[in-house]
Structures are given as C-alpha cells and as structure tokens.
Amino acid sequence: MKKNAESAWPDEVHALLKAAGIRQVAIVPDAGHARLIKLCEKDKAMRVVRLTTEEEGVALLAGAWLGGEKGVLLMQSSGVGNCINMLTLPIASQFPLLMLVTMRGDFGEFNPAQIPMGNATQAVLEALGVIVKRADTAEEVPEVVSGAMRLAFNTYRPVAVLVGQRLLGAKDFRKLTESVPQ
Template sequence: MDPSTSVFNGMRMAGIDLVVSVPCVNLKDILPMIDNDPNIIHVPVTREEEGVGICAGAYMGGKVPAMLMQNSGLGNSINALASLNKLFHIPLVLIMSHRGIEGETICAQVPMGQLTPSLLDSMDIPYVVPTIDNVEDAIIHAWNIAADKGRPVAVLLEIGFWEAE
C-alpha cells in the first residue's frame, strides 16, 4: 500500500472526522481521499494557528480532529497549541511531514527540521515516528493518547516514509 493511503486509512480507523490542512507537497495525495470521503469534513487553511483553533472548536462540537501540516509550521502554532489545547485539555492529532532531516534537499528546511523534536519535547507534546508498516496503528495510538490525556499528539512522517511512493 502506498504511504498516503496508509495515512488516510489510519485517520479513518482512528475515527477522525474533521481534517484541517495546510499545504504540503508530501501530504498532497491524501487530500483528494479526504475530500472524497463523505464522513470527513476537510477545512483547508492558510496558517497553522488558524487550524488549531478550528480543530479545537470542532472537538468541542463533537468532532474527532486532525491537522495535516509540515513541521515548519509548528513554529506558527506554538502559542495556539500551548494557550488553547494544552491549557484547556483539547485533544488534537498533528500529522506532520517532517522536513529538514537526513535526506532533505532544501537547505532552508534543515533548521526547523532539526528543532522539531526538541520543540515538541519542550511543549510536552508526545510524538511518534512511524514507518509505512505501522502508520495506521501509530495514528490510532496518537488519537487514543490525545483523547485520554486531553492534549495534542504529533505523528512525524519523515522523508524516508514517503520513499515507498
């Protein structure tokens, strides 16, 4: 199975029914799958902190939210994640294309790529780094932790994850 389909299947199996997305080349093939699923609401946004707010409101309205984003957008969403999700115990799965690590071809991605795990750790946001073989279970696990602990949880999809495509 291709990586995008595996991510999509993991979201469906986790019960995710609202997806906010910020443009990312690695996540682009998942978007048509979401748009074609009548059980998932897709809300494209231009900035990550906007997505955090929409997901928080959707959760309060009974939805199971996830946000598709590139890790470079983590910096844009830190305040919203800390002052909204963490403070009010609102679960959210952040499915991130982890750019800027080994194998990256664009040097501008490297600084944030290297900082991403440390930023997540400093914000006390747990994260998993799945392979194609366990991404479905990893997304389910991420939502279970998010819902149980009332917090954001990240799923980091590293460059090697996409090599199966």
C-alpha cells in the same frame, strides 16, 4: 489496491481516521500528505478545511471538540513552527489534538532553509509538552497513527506523529529544474 507499503499508508491512515469518527480535516497542503488529503476530500463524512497558516488548524480543532467533533491537523514540519503559541490552548485546557506532520529538513534534505525547523520540530513540540511519535518506515505509519490517535482522544492532549523524510523521500530540486520545459 495495495501495490506496496509505500503507496498504501495514506489509504490505511484515512481508514483509521474514518473509523475513529474524524470529521474536520485541517490542512496546509504538503507533498507528503497529498494522497491522504485527496482521500479526505473525497470522503463525504469529512470536511477538509484549508488554512492560511497551521495555527488556524489548532484553533479550529479546539472549536471542533467544543462542538462535539473530532479532527486532525495535517501539515509539514515547517508548519509546526507556526503553531507554537496556539498550542498552549489545547495544552492548557486539555483538548485532544491529533497532528500528522510530514518532515522536511530531516533526511537527505536539499534545501538549507528547511533544516532549522525540521531539525528542531521534535524538540520544540516536546519542550511545550506535546507527545511526539515518529514513523520512519511506511509499514509503521498506520500503527503509529493509531496509537497517537488513541493517546490524543483518550487522554485529552495534543499528540504529533512525525512522518520521516526517509520514508517520504527528499524532493530533488535538480530533477525539478531539469524538467522545466525550455
């Protein structure tokens, strides 16, 4: 199935999550996470919980841990901004929390509105005390996720993996506009 590293990373990350016993998958959809979300939805051992806003996922996964389950939060960098105050819960109470963040406003961005949050994502998370790891090539994503997951669940703290836009590719709005049927 592995055509190349670019298409394989979501499959490898899904396998890692599965092997680690991740059960609750909290998501606000993002194009960069589309394949991983599909894989999790197909997986009967996982429960995908769609959120209205990303902070719900932070609270959900604190509840999951209280109840004895592990989870992961999948979101776009703009969603990190929605999570800030809720993150004080896992930080202050030492809950493990794994967040996989696909970056916008990071590399080759077209949309000016994505820049402020994308540019601040890492600094904002680190200001709160969240550990941040970056992956900027498809090849390194699984290893970075694996390390981040172990940090989160072995040392009881929130850890975010930022999956760079350089890896994901910037959305080309002009192409999208051109492809709209007349």
